[in-house]
Amino acid sequence: MLDKLTYYDAIAHLIPGALACLFLLYILDILGLSLPKISQGSLAQVGIGIIVSYVAGHLLQAVASTAEPFYYISWGGRPSINLLAAQSRTFPEVQREKLIEDLTSYFKISEALPQEKKGKGLFYRNLFEHCMAVCNREKLGRVELFEASYSLHRALLTTFALFFLTSAILRIFICNQWLIVQHEKPALLTLLLWATGVGTAIEFFRARKRAYYYVREVLWMSADYIHSKQPNRI
Numbered sequence: 001m002l003d004k005l006t007y008y009d010a011i012a013h014l015i016p017g018a019l020a021c022l023f024l025l026y027i028l029d030i031l032g033l034s035l036p037k038i039s040q041g042s043l044a045q046v047g048i049g050i051i052v053s054y055v056a057g058h059l060l061q062a063v064a065s066t067a068e069p070f071y072y073i074s075w076g077g078r079p080s081i082n083l084l085a086a087q088s089r090t091f092p093e094v095q096r097e098k099l100i101e102d103l104t105s106y107f108k109i110s111e112a113l114p115q116e117k118k119g120k121g122l123f124y125r126n127l128f129e130h131c132m133a134v135c136n137r138e139k140l141g142r143v144e145l146f147e148a149s150y151s152l153h154r155a156l157l158t159t160f161a162l163f164f165l166t167s168a169i170l171r172i173f174i175c176n177q178w179l180i181v182q183h184e185k186p187a188l189l190t191l192l193l194w195a196t197g198v199g200t201a202i203e204f205f206r207a208r209k210r211a212y213y214y215v216r217e218v219l220w221m222s223a224d225y226i227h228s229k230q231p232n233r234i
């Protein structure tokens with residue numbers, strides 16, 4: 001349990017938190033502000049930096065979780081629903097229908113598939129959550145690894161997007177002379193604006209891809225587990 005917690009925290013919390021702290025230092029530098037210096041030595045600085053990055057990563061994950069519905073809209077829908085609702089290269093029509101039949105039978109879901117779009121979405125979402133519960137309980141496949149990877153890229157997307165918006169707002173304030181900074185700082189702000197903008201664009205697609213990888217792993221592992229529990233027929 002401790003190894004899992006350490007790995008997940010390092011991947012999904014510490015890395016985005018450290019990146020956010022770095023961007024924040026650049027923003028403060030542009031504004032002519034600085035943080036208090038730590039005089040207890042380099043080891044204390046590293047320790048405090050890790051703690052601050054860890055806390056910042058948790059806050060970013062909270063923001064990312066809140067923003068997730070907006071990500072789903074921009075990605076064309078919730079991946080767990082999209083893969084179950086229509087055929088794809090991952091699940092051809094026959095395989096998809098058989099998968100849904102096996103899952104509903106195994107989880108003893110007596111509810112019929114609704115015909116309206118919203119009802120179908122809730123049905124498939126409920127089915128996927130059952131699969132997640134099985135994968136987490138039985139420690140199936142690489143689900144934990146895929147979940148950590150998706151959480152990392154979702155947090156990175158949120159980090160880049162937040163600081164891109166912050167940089168853009170500062171740029172507007174400086175261009176309209178609502179904010180006065182040292183003459184060399186606008187160049188640094190432009191570099192930060194480009195870096196966060198490119199990072200947002202890259203992570204937008206990376207997070208979406210990792211979300212689908214995670215969903216596919218959950219569904220595949222659930223299907224394999226269900227088939228392994230079924231008695232062999234002669």
